[in-house]
Amino acid sequence: MNIYYVPTDIDLTAQQIEQTYIDILKAVKAVVTIPVAIKVSPYFTSMGNMAKRLDTAGADALVLFNRFYQPDINLKTLKVEPNVLLSTPQAMRLPLRWIAILYGRINANLAATSGIHTGKDVVKMLMAGADLTMLCSVLLQHGIKYIEVIEQQLREWMKEHEYESIKLMQGSMSQQHCPNPSAFERAQYMRAIQTFKSEWNSIYEVSHYFG
Numbered sequence: 001m002n003i004y005y006v007p008t009d010i011d012l013t014a015q016q017i018e019q020t021y022i023d024i025l026k027a028v029k030a031v032v033t034i035p036v037a038i039k040v041s042p043y044f045t046s047m048g049n050m051a052k053r054l055d056t057a058g059a060d061a062l063v064l065f066n067r068f069y070q071p072d073i074n075l076k077t078l079k080v081e082p083n084v085l086l087s088t089p090q091a092m093r094l095p096l097r098w099i100a101i102l103y104g105r106i107n108a109n110l111a112a113t114s115g116i117h118t119g120k121d122v123v124k125m126l127m128a129g130a131d132l133t134m135l136c137s138v139l140l141q142h143g144i145k146y147i148e149v150i151e152q153q154l155r156e157w158m159k160e161h162e163y164e165s166i167k168l169m170q171g172s173m174s175q176q177h178c179p180n181p182s183a184f185e186r187a188q189y190m191r192a193i194q195t196f197k198s199e200w201n202s203i204y205e206v207s208h209y210f211g
Helices: 014-029 047-056 088-103 119-128 139-141 145-160 186-210
Strands: 039-042 061-064 069-075 079-082 109-112
Touching: 014 039, 014 069, 014 109, 039 047, 039 119, 047 061, 047 088, 088 119, 119 145, 139 145
Parallel strands: 039 061, 061 109
Antiparallel strands: 069 079
8 A cells, every 4th residue: 555645735734644644544454354565655753653553553564665756847848747766775775774673663564665776785674674675666777587686696695694594684683683773873973974084085095195
């Protein structure tokens, strides 16, 4: 169930918007017998609490996250037009973080989407705690048969690192199980900046040496 909803009414409160999701989920669950997965956006004030509420309301799985295609302005025609941008591997950082945070805290299965382009991307999502990973952009770029390439990359990585099954790696790097749980929080912001600065300094020093 994909709720593609952009709340443009500025009089709507966060509570009203969240309740809309809950009401839709309950209405669907009341008339179907199959499991219901709900694809949600990351734009909630408290993503963790919203995930918990959806779980309590009966969601069998959460798909993280919905990518809303943003409009663009055509300067030639002066019209607002849709502009589809395929995901890049960088897009996986957001769902990876929240899957790692939610793993073990809710009953619903967790599906990862956005930015998954290689077998290693699949490994990262599984280690964060995903039950499955979803592909789109990479298949639009390379064709449906590219699934075989990603599967082979996954198998090779598992063999090289001696993982006999996906279950052995699933959730191993979630916030509950990773060596540094705070790495999934904003506290690591300054450390990330310092790392970037160190890399920049190394490039500068090399260019200065040979300059």
